[in-house]
Amino acid sequence: MNSVFAHGVGVDILHLPRLLSLLSRRPVSKLTDRILTATELAEFQRLSSIKPPNHTHALSNPAIRFLAARWTAKEAAYKASANLIPTTKEQWMGWKNFEILKGSRGEPLLTIRDGGGEKIGNGQVSISHDGDYVIAIVMVQH
Amino acid sequence: MFRTALRQSSRLLTSSMRPAVFTGVRVLPSMSVAPQMVFGGRFYSSGGPPSKTDIEGRIVELLKGFDKITDPSKISTTSHFSNDLGLDSLDTVEVVMAIEEEFSVEIPDKEADAIQSVGQAVDYIAAQPGAV
Secondary structure, eight states, rough: TTTOEEEEEEEEEEEHHHHHHHHHHHHHHHHHHHOOOOHHHHHHHHHHHHHHHGGOOOGGHHHHHHHHHHHHHHHHHHHTTTTTTSSSGOOOOOGGEEEEEOOOTEEEEEEEETSSSOOOEEEEEEEEETEEEEEEEEEEOO | HHHHHHHHHHHHTTTGGGGGGGGGGHHHHHHHHSHHHHHHHGGSSSSSSHHHHHHHHHHHHHTTTTTTSGGGGGGGGTBBTTTTTTOOOOHHHHHHHHHHHHHHOOOOOOHHHHBBBBHHHHHHHHTTTTTO
8 A cells, every 4th residue: 555645534423303492593504604505505495395394304405415414424524534634723624624425326426626626535434324324434645 | 495395394394293303493583573572682782793792601501492302400601512412413403503593684695604603603693793
């Protein structure tokens, strides 16, 4: 293995009712605008337009599950990137530096970008749902 | 439309599951609509920006509305959200949203992520000319 590649692993779990509870108190856009990238936001809106959350049980609603999976995967990605996160404010990284989109086979793929939009890493993501819980595990290479 | 729909559905769905989470924060929107009812004469005293003491007091009050903080006596101007108050990242995002509403400011992503303690929130708000 080439030693220039650094690896990291991270995991996160989310109790969906907590997310629903938060969403019920404020406009949904307050959260989605804060954590989703433009591409993720477009996908969230697409899913919302296909199946508005009041047409299905919220826990099985695609838009809600998409958002929950993004939150959980971004948290896991942040943890996996511990040695990648700069300490200076100028190089700060947040939710939108981690983008999780589906690959050609539907698999979630992580792209990490710096503040200028330059790709600085990527990673594999595995997400699992069971009832009220979503869990994500992320392995990054950078 | 989506917002209303979601709010309705989550209301239905979360009514049974909500008790686990900080339902107390739901009083906050009314606080930001009519803060003078909660905070007495403080808001009538001047038209200028809130003082640092005011900001501290209002943020501490706001945190008391979070049910997740089981011991409100722990909340002080030096409290760290996760280390001292046991809040996780999702809670912290919500705290920052509540602070935005309380002081009628929009905190950019970068600054919002940097707010991890009462002191950092106070310093940020105190530096905002638009804060009310």
